[in-house]
Amino acid sequence: MNRASLCLLPGALAALCLLASPAARAFEATQQRGSVTLRYQDAHDALPEAMRQRIIDTFYFAYLRERADFHPKAPADVRIVIDPAYNGVAYVGDKDKATTITINPGWLLQHPDDIDLVTHEAMHIVQGYPSYGDTRVPGWLVEGIADYARDRYGTDNAAAGWALPDKVGKGQSVESGYRVTGAFLKWAEAGHPGLVLALDKALRNGQYTLALWQQHTGKGLPALWAEYAKPRSDAPPPAPARGGKR
Numbered sequence: 001m002n003r004a005s006l007c008l009l010p011g012a013l014a015a016l017c018l019l020a021s022p023a024a025r026a027f028e029a030t031q032q033r034g035s036v037t038l039r040y041q042d043a044h045d046a047l048p049e050a051m052r053q054r055i056i057d058t059f060y061f062a063y064l065r066e067r068a069d070f071h072p073k074a075p076a077d078v079r080i081v082i083d084p085a086y087n088g089v090a091y092v093g094d095k096d097k098a099t100t101i102t103i104n105p106g107w108l109l110q111h112p113d114d115i116d117l118v119t120h121e122a123m124h125i126v127q128g129y130p131s132y133g134d135t136r137v138p139g140w141l142v143e144g145i146a147d148y149a150r151d152r153y154g155t156d157n158a159a160a161g162w163a164l165p166d167k168v169g170k171g172q173s174v175e176s177g178y179r180v181t182g183a184f185l186k187w188a189e190a191g192h193p194g195l196v197l198a199l200d201k202a203l204r205n206g207q208y209t210l211a212l213w214q215q216h217t218g219k220g221l222p223a224l225w226a227e228y229a230k231p232r233s234d235a236p237p238p239a240p241a242r243g244g245k246r
């Protein structure tokens, strides 16, 4: 019998169990809140209980809201895998990993307040787009929406010193992605409510085109970005003094 199956009690509100093995203690827990079931797996028991609980609580807070607001048919069965072999921060993959958030425990142990990385990753599951990083599904927009969601649904961004920027830095563009694009989306959404929802839906359906920006805001993307960026960019350096060589 698969020992792990002992932990999977469907319908249980909170089925927790500890699996002891000679090599390492594996922790696995299955929870259900609302209509969403979460399987949490930490094969090496790399994170302490308090952190585990914080991850699970943050996941449910964000995912239930992101899912309800953007894509109620998003997966109802989700996994969080704690993987010490993963060198990045966290990710949601494609295909069989499209419903799995993989987290590097080392990052969270060093940055325990960065808990809303879970909020960003949970949005990637809600997004569930058919591809990533092409003209139909530009990576900068996918990451911009995920950081827009981290700002909107995050529970403790301030503690992590995480915020959407209120300035546009030198060399940044709408295609910078992540927080840069997230801040732009927040501004654009305030002026054109429903814009982010429409972008998200089009990306999921494979129907995203630049024309969408024009349709929903009355402006092309370059013009919209310019309107946003101009007052948020540092003034250009003063023109060189006239005179001198003639």
Ligand SMILES: [Zn+2]
Residues within 6 Å of the ligand: 120, 121, 124, 143, 146
């Ligand atoms: Zn991301």
